[in-house]
Amino acid sequence: RGIAAPLMVVRGDGALVSAAFARQRPIETILSGPAASLVGARHMTGLDDAVVSDIGGTTTDVAVLDKGRPRLDPEGATVGGFRTMVEAVAMRTFGLGGDSEVALEDGVLSPKILLGPRRLVPLALAGMVHGEAVTSELERQLRAPNPGRMDGRFAVRTGVPERLAAGLTAPEARLYEAIGSVPLALDRLLTSNAQNATLNRLVSRGLVHISGFTPSDAAHVLGKQANWDAATARLGAELFARKRDGRG
Template identity: 95%
Template sequence: IREKTGLPVTASHELSAKLGGPRRALTTLLNARLISMIDRLVAATEGFLAARGIAAPLMVVRGDGALVSAAFARQRPIETILSGPAASLVGARHMTGLDDAVVSDIGGTTTDVAVLDGGRPRLDPEGATVGGFRTMVEAVAMRTFGLGGDSEVTLEDSALNPRILLGPRRLVPLALAGMMHGEA
């Protein structure tokens, strides 16, 4: 079908050789749903590079920290799941020179914690979890906490012993609010 039509095709045997029909089917479905999204992202990035006269191969980080071609990512976008935390681990290794470390990646609404083990990201042997579902994608083993730089932190109202509550609201960072609204 791919050869005759030029349309993307997702086949489960290309994504995983492991047994487990339901998880393979889920992984295949998620891959198929991500194809158009990654295609638009890659096309926009290639257009940006071309408009600036930059002739360089476009590489994408996979969920295990490896680099793959844009063409590979267009066919198998599911393998880019958790690429951000994986890239953070690879970057931490490069910047520190450490082979073994616990790396914390603090974003706007979450903090991801993962382990660099022997110079490589520690992978989740069970596969990445996407939307609460376990896939067959090899990706970084990571714990995510709902606290980031923009997370709302409040005290529980109307309680004798109030607890600290995190989110779910995202607040405008103070520095950005000051820049947007000036001195008030």
């Protein structure tokens, strides 16, 4: 139809560049997601000066619109603690997102609640998709006289093609075989601490998701969110509330 629509990519300072430029200098796209959020926020609000908060799956990114443009970091973006000298949006990132793992600090008398950095599938989402397979296991764990370390946690395959599971070690292959497309409670799946490390390797390879309690579940329990299954989220919250500190 004669449509000229060249592929454009957002750069880390919020500007648009051609796909050819991005292919030649991909490092220029550092922090392009938050930069695009800033540009989008200005378009949606019409504000020239604003503090913009972009809450995603695992992080909350806060940046500033200054006279209609993203405020840039004069010393370049910081990635992994290193200054890159790539001009990009000045941004603060916090490990709080809708899918952030909610955990309790291990081995201390007065543990803090920890958020992230790992991403989990929210229990409310797993409950909506898989129903009884998830809720019946949570109810079983709640009926137990004592809380378990793996309560409220499930493993499920991500659904990637089987060829991506090539090269697994024998223990990884056995564990992967035991996990299916329906979430399986970790207290039924894992029989040793060594298997926990094996499971984490499957997660890091993108083959398996862990489902557990997240801020999205907390939002469902508090009535601030209602798009998934609040009853499953409440079961997860009750299990999390049973966790014990260092004094038992």
